[in-house]
Amino acid sequence: GDSVTQMEGPVTLSEEAFLTINCTYTATGYPSLFWYVQYPGEGLQLLLKATKADDKGSNKGFEATYRKETTSFHLEKGSVQVSDSAVYFCALSNYGGSQGNLIFGKGTKLSVKP
């Protein structure tokens, strides 16, 4: 079945460092890809998404490009801040596949130190 694999955490960075969180997927057809974020004490919220190959999703300085050739959707940010400390989840939605819902990776915890 469809699945998402993301890099294990936790990831600890200093403020202003470059961030990459890797995400790869397995899916039939043409899924949509998402990054969701869960800040401490808050609910999950959508960070960015891309619905077709070569699309780039971006929000709050974060970017991810839908790469069909490598089945990847890596999350990047050029200069992280302490306020970016959170758990990041990669996810896919494959309405045309077996489940009309989001399939999540296990999450990557990011800690940014001042």
Add this chain to the structure above:
Amino acid sequence: GAGVSQSPSNKVTEKGKDVELRCDPISGHTALYWYRQSLGQGLEFLIYFQGNSAPDKSGLPSDRFSAERTGGSVSTLTIQRTQQEDSAVYLCASSLGGGDGEKLFFGSGTQLSVL
């Protein structure tokens, strides 16, 4: 309301007891989802309701778990004869139409602890 509302926010129960968790989706959203978030396990899909269609129950881990959605709005997740491995955060989400690429809006979850 403005967002997805879940109650209770915390539930402590004894092994073997039944529990009911409630979700109020955003008004007008036709799709509703239940997920379970366990420590170190990420988010696990449980069940999905879309309008009047039969729900997708493929994620329910055992027949002790069931869910219903009344009147296309409020949903209740019931766990019978709770076990310690049921301890987790249960998250509800809703979306406008349930289509591919659609944004899900999540509630804050119910933290279930089974002693």
